[in-house]
Amino acid sequence: MNIAWKEMKKNKAKFLILGSIVFLISLLTFIISGLANGLSDDNASLIKDLPEGQFYMSEDAEQTYNLSTIDNETQDQILSEHTDSTAFSIQRGFVNDNDDKQHGVVFVTSTDSNLFKNVDSGEIILDRSLKDDGIKVGDTLTNNQFDDTFVVKGFVAQKKYSHSPVAYINTADYKQMYRTEEMQLIFIPDANDSLTFSGLESFSNKAFLQTIPSYSAEQMSLNMIVWFLVVISGMLFAIFFYMMNVQKIGLYGILKAIGVKTSTLFKMMWTQMLVITSIALVLSVLLSQLFNQVAPEGMPFSLSIMTTIQLAIVFFVIGFIGATLSGLQIRKVGPLQAIQQGEV
Amino acid sequence: MSIFSIKDVHKSFTNGEVEEEILKGVNLSLQRGEVTALIGASGSGKSTLLTIAAGLQPASNGQIIFKNENIAAYNQEQTRKIRAKEFGFVFQSSHLVPFLTIEEQLLLMLDVAETTLNKQEQQQEINKMLKTVDLEHRKHAYPSSLSGGEKQRVAIARAIIHQPKILFADEPTANLDSKRSKEVMELIQELTKTLDITTLVVTHDEEMLAYVDHIIKMKDGIVMGQGV
Ligand SMILES: Nc1ncnc2c1ncn2[C@@H]1O[C@H](COP(=O)(O)OP(=O)(O)O)[C@@H](O)[C@H]1O
Ligand SMILES: [Mg+2]
Numbered sequence: 001m002n003i004a005w006k007e008m009k010k011n012k013a014k015f016l017i018l019g020s021i022v023f024l025i026s027l028l029t030f031i032i033s034g035l036a037n038g039l040s041d042d043n044a045s046l047i048k049d050l051p052e053g054q055f056y057m058s059e060d061a062e063q064t065y066n067l068s069t070i071d072n073e074t075q076d077q078i079l080s081e082h083t084d085s086t087a088f089s090i091q092r093g094f095v096n097d098n099d100d101k102q103h104g105v106v107f108v109t110s111t112d113s114n115l116f117k118n119v120d121s122g123e124i125i126l127d128r129s130l131k132d133d134g135i136k137v138g139d140t141l142t143n144n145q146f147d148d149t150f151v152v153k154g155f156v157a158q159k160k161y162s163h164s165p166v167a168y169i170n171t172a173d174y175k176q177m178y179r180t181e182e183m184q185l186i187f188i189p190d191a192n193d194s195l196t197f198s199g200l201e202s203f204s205n206k207a208f209l210q211t212i213p214s215y216s217a218e219q220m221s222l223n224m225i226v227w228f229l230v231v232i233s234g235m236l237f238a239i240f241f242y243m244m245n246v247q248k249i250g251l252y253g254i255l256k257a258i259g260v261k262t263s264t265l266f267k268m269m270w271t272q273m274l275v276i277t278s279i280a281l282v283l284s285v286l287l288s289q290l291f292n293q294v295a296p297e298g299m300p301f302s303l304s305i306m307t308t309i310q311l312a313i314v315f316f317v318i319g320f321i322g323a324t325l326s327g328l329q330i331r332k333v334g335p336l337q338a339i340q341q342g343e344v
Numbered sequence: 345m346s347i348f349s350i351k352d353v354h355k356s357f358t359n360g361e362v363e364e365e366i367l368k369g370v371n372l373s374l375q376r377g378e379v380t381a382l383i384g385a386s387g388s389g390k391s392t393l394l395t396i397a398a399g400l401q402p403a404s405n406g407q408i409i410f411k412n413e414n415i416a417a418y419n420q421e422q423t424r425k426i427r428a429k430e431f432g433f434v435f436q437s438s439h440l441v442p443f444l445t446i447e448e449q450l451l452l453m454l455d456v457a458e459t460t461l462n463k464q465e466q467q468q469e470i471n472k473m474l475k476t477v478d479l480e481h482r483k484h485a486y487p488s489s490l491s492g493g494e495k496q497r498v499a500i501a502r503a504i505i506h507q508p509k510i511l512f513a514d515e516p517t518a519n520l521d522s523k524r525s526k527e528v529m530e531l532i533q534e535l536t537k538t539l540d541i542t543t544l545v546v547t548h549d550e551e552m553l554a555y556v557d558h559i560i561k562m563k564d565g566i567v568m569g570q571g572v
Pocket of ligand 2: 391
C-alpha cells in the first residue's frame with residue numbers, strides 16, 4: 001500500500017503549499033536564467049553564434065581587441081594556410097537614416113567568409129532590431145566618417161554585440177571610415193590552443209567573450225542569482241521536510257512499533273518529495289518555455305530546453321539531498337517515543 | 345510448556361547520575377489461548393515489562409523465550425520482524441495513522457506483516473474483522489471522525505488482523521468509560537479464545553479482571569504472585 005500517496009491525498013493543502021513554493025522558485029530561476037542568457041546573446045550573439053575555434057589578436061593589444069592590429073603579411077599567411085578562417089574587425093559607430101535620425105550600431109567587417117555576412121562596397125546588412133526602428137531595405141544610410149553612403153541590402157536575425165545591433169559593411173568602406181589598413185582579429189574555426197602564431201595571442205570562444213567589457217560582470221551577477229535560488233530551494237526542502245518529520249515523530253514511532261521498516265519511512269518521504277518536485281518542475285518548465293515564446297520582442301530573453309532541463313535536474317538533486325538530510329532524524333525515532341508521548 | 349515466557353528480566357534506567365533498577369529479576373509465563381492480566385501500583389514497572397516483552401525496548405538482562413528462542417538476543421531487524429509478524433499491540437491511546445481510513449489501517453498492517461493473502465482474501469479478512477469489532481459501517485472513515493471507543497476497537501482490529509501469536513495491551517481501557525471498557529475487554533477475551541491468541545494485558549481497573557484467566561501482580565519491580 002502506498003502510504004506516501006495516501007498522506008498527500010489527505011493533507012492536500014500542506015503539500016500544495018510546498019509544491020507551489022518549489023514551482024515559484026524554480027520558475028523564477030528559469031526566468032532569471034533565460035534573462036541571463038538573453039542578455040548574454042544581446043551582448044555577444046555575434047561571437048556566440050560562431051563555431052568553436054580560436055581567436056587571435058596582437059599581443060601588444062593586451063587583450064583589448066580595439067587596440068589590436070594584425071599586420072597584412074601575417075594575415076595573408078594565416079588566411080592562405082587556413083582556408084576557412086577569416087580576419088575581421090569590430091567598431092562601435094552610428095548610422096543616420098533618411099530622417100537624419102541616429103542609430104547606434106557596431107560595424108563588423110570581415111574578409112571573404114561564410115562566418116560573417118559579406119557585402120559590396122556601399123552596401124550594408126543590419127540586425128533585425130533596426131528594422132523595428134523603421135529602417136527598410138533600400139534605405140540610404142550615412143555616417144559622418146564615411147564619404148559615401150550605405151544602401152540597406154537586408155537584415156539578419158539576432159546579431160548583437162555589446163548590446164548594440166550589428167551592421168555588416170565592406171572591408172574597403174571600413175578601412176576608409178576608420179583610416180586603417182589592418183584588421184583587428186582573426187578567427188580560425190575548429191582550431192585549438194595548440195595552434196599559435198608569433199606576435200599573436202590566442203583565445204578560445206569562451207575566453208574571447210570574457211574580453212568583452214561588461215560581459216563577464218553581467219553574467220557573473222546573474223549566474224550568482226540563479227545559484228542562490230537553487231541553494232535556497234534546497235534549504236527550503238530541507239526545512240519543510242524537517243518540520244514535517246518533527247510533526248510526525250509520533251507517527252513514525254508507532255509505525256516502527258508495529259513493524260514498519262525504517263527504509264519504508266524513507267521511501268515514503270522520497271516518494272512525496274519526488275511527486276511534488278516533478279509536478280512543480282514540469283509546470284514551471286512548461287510555463288517558462290511558454291514565456292520564452294511570448295516574451296516581448298525587445299526583452300532580452302532566451303531559454304533553451306537544454307538549460308531548463310539541466311536546472312530541473314539540479315533542483316531534483318538538491319531537493320533529494322535536502323529531504324534526506326532532514327530525514328536522518330527518522331532513523332533515531334524509537335518505537336516507544338510515540339507511546340510515551342500519548343495521542344498521535 | 346508455555347508459548348511465551350520471561351526469565352529473570354532486569355531493567356535499569358539512569359537518570360543523570362543515579363541508576364535505578366525498575367525490574368529486578370522478573371519471571372512469568374503466558375498460557376496459549378488465555379488472557380493474562382498484569383496489575384500493580386502505578387510506577388511498579390508494568391509498562392516497562394510489557395514493552396520489553398514486546399520487543400519495543402531492550403532488557404538490561406534476562407531472557408524472553410518465544411517459540412523456544414531467546415528473542416532478547418535478537419538484533420534490531422530480527423526484533424522488528426517478530427513485532428511485525430508475531431505480535432500485536434494495543435495501547436492507552438489508539439495510535440492510529442491519521443491519514444488512513446479504517447480499512448487502510450488494516451491493509452497497512454497486513455502489508456507490514458508480509459501477508460501471503462491475495463488482494464481479495466485480504467479484503468475478506470478485513471471485512472470479517474470489522475464485523476467482529478462492529479465497525480463495518482465505518483470502513484471508509486478516518487480516525488478523526490471516530491469516538492474513543494471506536495478508535496480503540498480499530499486499534500484492536502489492527503493488532504490482530506495479521507493473526508499474531510501474542511497480543512500486548514497496555515491499559516487499553518484507561519481512556520474509556522466503564523461501559524466501553526467492558527466492551528473492549530470482552531472483545532479482547534473473545535478474540536483471544538476464538539483466534540487462539542495469547543494475551544498479556546496491563547490494567548489497573550479491578551472491574552476488568554473479570555475478563556481475564558490469570559492475574560500477575562507486580563510490586564517494586566518483581567512479580568508478587570501468579571494467580572487465577
Ligand atoms: N525511559 C525511562 N527512563 C527513565 N525512567 C523510566 C523510563 N521508563 C520508565 N521509567 C521509570 O520506571 C518506573 C516504572 O514505570 P512504568 O513501567 O511506566 O510503570 P507502570 O506502567 O507500572 O505505571 C517509573 O518510576 C518510571 O519513571
Ligand atoms: Mg504504565
